[in-house]
Amino acid sequence: MGFTSHPTLPWSELHRRLTGAAPDRTVVPLRRPAQEEPAPGAPAPAPGDGGEPWAELHVHSAFSFLDGASDPEDLVAEAARLGVETLAITDHDGLYGAVRLAEAARGTGVATAFGAELTIRHSSAEVEHLLVLARDPAGYRRLSAAIAAAQLAGGAKGRPAYDLAALAGAHDGHWAVLTGCRLGRVPAKLDDGTAGHQLRTLTEAFGRDNVHVELIDQWLPGDDRRNDALAALAAEQGLPVVASTNAHHAGPAQGRLAQSLAALRGRRTLQDAVGWTRAAGTAHLRSGREMAARLARFPGVRRATAELGCSCAFDFTRLDPELPGFPVPEGESEISHLRALVAADGPARFGPGNAAARRQLALELDVIEDLDLAGYFLIVHDIVDFCRSQDIWCQGRGSAANSAVCYALGITAVDPVHYKLLFERFTDRLLRLRDTRSGDSVGLPVRLYLAR
Incomplete structure (x- = not known):
């Protein structure tokens, strides 16, 4: 068995042969199909x-x-x-x-x-x-x-x-x-x-x-x-x-x-x-x-x-996650502080008088409030600002680019309203961090942020 970056036999076929499985002629979807929930009271x-x-x-x-x-x-x-x-x-x-x-x-x-x-x-x-x-x-x-x-x-x-x-x-x-x-x-x-x-x-x-x-x-x-x-x-x-x-x-x-x-x-x-x-x-x-x-x-x-x-x-x-809180100015809640940040930064990002952007931001902020995720967005925004201050490359990852709130806060660089991206695809809320000095993609920026 040799090691090469361009094998003539795909790993999926080698895996099939080693496990003795029959050839699979179906097209594999990008996402696994959701399993049906058992009916309430149904026996296992x-x-x-x-x-x-x-x-x-x-x-x-x-x-x-x-x-x-x-x-x-x-x-x-x-x-x-x-x-x-x-x-x-x-x-x-x-x-x-x-x-x-x-x-x-x-x-x-x-x-x-x-x-x-x-x-x-x-x-x-x-x-x-x-x-x-x-x-x-x-x-x-x-x-x-x-x-x-x-x-x-x-x-x-x-x-x-x-x-x-x-x-x-x-x-x-x-x-x-x-x-x-x-x-x-x-x-x-x-x-x-x-x-x-x-x-x-x-x-x-x-x-x-x-x-x-x-x-x-x-x-x-x-x-x-x-x-x-x-x-x-x-x-x-x-x-x-x-x-x-x-x-x-x-x-x-x-x-x-x-x-x-x-x-x-x-x-x-x-x-x-x-x-x-x-x-x-x-x-x-x-x-x-x-x-x-x-x-x-x-x-x-x-x-x-x-x-x-x-x-x-x-x-x-x-195992419901308990997200950490974010310190906000006295008299404000996490969601009110997030709304204030978006109102302050949004016009510069989307341009003044952009009605479509205003509607999308209002929709997303309501969803964020309903899901009690304002603190999460504030933490990510703070990390992004910190990375920029330390000259660390930082970019929102994956479907975060579909969020107008992320774009307004400077977390992502693509205007989702202009490109008609769907906010509903925003399920991956992780950051991809890149330190241009050391190549450490996550550990160093987060450690520096936490050690402030």
């Missing part, structure tokens, strides 16, 4: 397995770049087929697949849980993985904030800098912490005799009620010996035990794709990557019935896993 579809309760709590999707091989939608479809009660996606250092997991699971009968596998770097050569599940929306917010802080502290893309003490102070009982994979603090020390000490370190940091010893079963050599040792440690210290498949793809059919992604991650050909990839392709989702047989030596573990999954499952729609 029956699980496909109809067997033992089971939860998959340690799963990597394709958002674990070059590690997970299946999209959230494929994972949900397979979980529903297998009768899995709860499915969690725990990608590396991010909650990137959370929205798509929630959307895909709606109406399937599969409950959703959310978490991440955090990469704690002790040195350039030594890394530790910490598996964290949010117990509820508050835990999700705390986990998201901890990840964001670590990403900023790392100073480089893909190099988050976590501090175990800071994580221990962030959870407040809203996380379930699993000992994780072979790079976890406890499994990594099984051979040198310090695993027990490392497990006590975790319980001291996160509390005995929040730490779970994780047994990973992928039908691989060494699984039984490792799981026996971990179960013995848990019994010795009186800690609960759960299990997982540490799934990296939905089903066995994606095994070859997972091998290819692992080779790409290591910048090796498939031949050179032999020994670094999972030849058996067993890191996939499994049914409760199959896991009951696999875990028969560990009474109660399958049920404990299902119960933990049930306790961590919640509806993603409960």
Whole structure:
């Protein structure tokens, strides 16, 4: 397998061949079709397995770049087929697949849980993985904030800098912490005799009620010996035990794709990557019935896993964002201050006497007031002004160009009234920032703004 910027075989076709899928002759739309909401009171579809309760709590999707091989939608479809009660996606250092997991699971009968596998770097050569599940929306917010802080502290893309003490102070009982994979603090020390000490370190940091010893079963050599040792440690210290498949793809059919992604991650050909990839392709989702047989030596573990999954499952729609407020002059509200700014700057941007622009601005301001988003627009306007004062390139992104309010405030550079752009397309409210001096597209301008 060679690496080239102009492959003769498109990735979509290579992906199809590696997963054994039939050729798709349909035209793929730019947006995924919206899923129909189930009718109020309608029963959830029956699980496909109809067997033992089971939860998959340690799963990597394709958002674990070059590690997970299946999209959230494929994972949900397979979980529903297998009768899995709860499915969690725990990608590396991010909650990137959370929205798509929630959307895909709606109406399937599969409950959703959310978490991440955090990469704690002790040195350039030594890394530790910490598996964290949010117990509820508050835990999700705390986990998201901890990840964001670590990403900023790392100073480089893909190099988050976590501090175990800071994580221990962030959870407040809203996380379930699993000992994780072979790079976890406890499994990594099984051979040198310090695993027990490392497990006590975790319980001291996160509390005995929040730490779970994780047994990973992928039908691989060494699984039984490792799981026996971990179960013995848990019994010795009186800690609960759960299990997982540490799934990296939905089903066995994606095994070859997972091998290819692992080779790409290591910048090796498939031949050179032999020994670094999972030849058996067993890191996939499994049914409760199959896991009951696999875990028969560990009474109660399958049920404990299902119960933990049930306790961590919640509806993603409960995560309503709470936007920060913006300081405004005394006697004004956020929306009145925004209207004043638009009234002051609009004529210079659209030209005096532009009736069409006035009508559009009035419409948009009413919508912004109804959605309680005035504070957001004021913050973005303030960031844009700050970037200009610091000679940092700054431009509104994507469909923000469709907003007359954004144009009036100088956030965007295209007159949407003149070009008859639709404000309704303005759904992406993110800024694209470009520092002409360092090439840092977001981190430096935002850090400078916050440090004023």
